[in-house]
Amino acid sequence: MTRTRATDSEFAFELRSCRWAEREWPPAETLADDRAVLVARQLGTKRRRWDTIVLECDRDALEARANFGPKRLDGDLLHVVRNAPADWAYYRDALPDPGYPWRYVREAIHEADDRGILETRKRGNRIEIRRKWAYPAWIDRIVAIENKPDLDASAARTLATQLEYDVALGLADEVWVATRKTGERVEPVLFEDLPVEAGVLALESESLSTEVAWYPRSLSVDEPGTRILERPDGGERDGSAARFEYVDPERKAEKRLAIAERAYERGWRSFVETMRPDCRHFALRGTDGTQLQPHCEAKGRCQTAAECSGSCPEFEPEPPVWRTRGWPIEGGPGTRLSALLEGRRRHRRPGL
Numbered sequence: 001m002t003r004t005r006a007t008d009s010e011f012a013f014e015l016r017s018c019r020w021a022e023r024e025w026p027p028a029e030t031l032a033d034d035r036a037v038l039v040a041r042q043l044g045t046k047r048r049r050w051d052t053i054v055l056e057c058d059r060d061a062l063e064a065r066a067n068f069g070p071k072r073l074d075g076d077l078l079h080v081v082r083n084a085p086a087d088w089a090y091y092r093d094a095l096p097d098p099g100y101p102w103r104y105v106r107e108a109i110h111e112a113d114d115r116g117i118l119e120t121r122k123r124g125n126r127i128e129i130r131r132k133w134a135y136p137a138w139i140d141r142i143v144a145i146e147n148k149p150d151l152d153a154s155a156a157r158t159l160a161t162q163l164e165y166d167v168a169l170g171l172a173d174e175v176w177v178a179t180r181k182t183g184e185r186v187e188p189v190l191f192e193d194l195p196v197e198a199g200v201l202a203l204e205s206e207s208l209s210t211e212v213a214w215y216p217r218s219l220s221v222d223e224p225g226t227r228i229l230e231r232p233d234g235g236e237r238d239g240s241a242a243r244f245e246y247v248d249p250e251r252k253a254e255k256r257l258a259i260a261e262r263a264y265e266r267g268w269r270s271f272v273e274t275m276r277p278d279c280r281h282f283a284l285r286g287t288d289g290t291q292l293q294p295h296c297e298a299k300g301r302c303q304t305a306a307e308c309s310g311s312c313p314e315f316e317p318e319p320p321v322w323r324t325r326g327w328p329i330e331g332g333p334g335t336r337l338s339a340l341l342e343g344r345r346r347h348r349r350p351g352l
């Protein structure tokens with residue numbers, strides 16, 4: 001294979017890894033008919049962001065989730081829709097104490113009403129609520145994948161620290177590293193000092209063929225996790241202790257649901273939202289007949305999301321004449337490309 005900058009870019013590799021996961025997950029197995037897979041990228045918590053996230057879902061429950069619309073439900077909305085009663089009731093009687101002021105609950109009730117996912121009515125001064133649908137348990141497992149096409153020694157050290165954090169916390173059910181397939185008898189990544197709980201996937205990004213170089217262990221998502229806050233630098237004279245805190249299973253379950261809701265909204269084709277499809281050089285190119293990857297005509301390769309911004313020296317707005325047909329209703333090519341990706345994202349969410 002001829003290696004170009006495009007294939008070398010971590011960003012391009014990440015998009016290929018997302019595409020592979022969408023088509024082939026789980027590795028070396030067949031997905032059961034009643035399961036579905038949803039892929040997103042660049043999501044996580046304040047302290048830790050994962051490259052690729054694979055949600056293994058119950059297909060019927062995922063379809064039922066579509067009742068609540070394509071936008072994510074944040075913590076306040078989830079509190080309301082998950083606890084809303086089947087029959088009319090005063091909201092303060094129906095919902096558990098949220099642990100924060102009730103006025104935020106009222107705001108969430110109004111928002112849920114505006115979004116058409118909750119029924120409300122007024123009885124005197126009292127707001128009563130009734131659920132439209134039960135919020136389904138649509139997520140079975142959350143899998144985090146770190147994409148490291150080229151793992152030099154310093155990248156491996158950083159990665160090891162990140163994976164140790166993931167393993168100790170147990171927020172995802174599994175963690176993996178996806179690296180470029182070298183074709184060597186033993187993939188070089190296995191010589192790195194990575195936690196044994198993390199799986200290793202060798203991915204050929206052009207053909208999307210993979211090989212499991214190391215199987216992961218399932219992490220204990222239902223048990224308390226340990227969040228590593230600080231660790232000694234490991235020097236010979238460094239006798240300091242690591243600092244950590246416990247995270248209870250309920251908190252972890254909340255976080256997992258919040259991550260899953262964001263993944264549902266964003267998917268992995270949302271890269272276009274942080275790039276400049278309105279630049280005249282922006283294009284989408286098919287890679288395997290079906291995947292559309294960003295391509296910069298000025299650079300002649302897949303540009304990274306960071307490069308493709310208003311501060312890019314080669315940025316040029318698409319000429320107004322490109323927008324004449326259908327403009328301003330449909331917008332120019334940039335708008336149409338965004339709509340194309342949005343269509344594909346929705347296609348992956350049955351029931352929407």
Ligand code: SF4
Binds near residue numbers: 279299
């Ligand atoms: S020229 Fe810059 S802004 Fe335009 S598509 Fe290429 S990377 Fe993006």
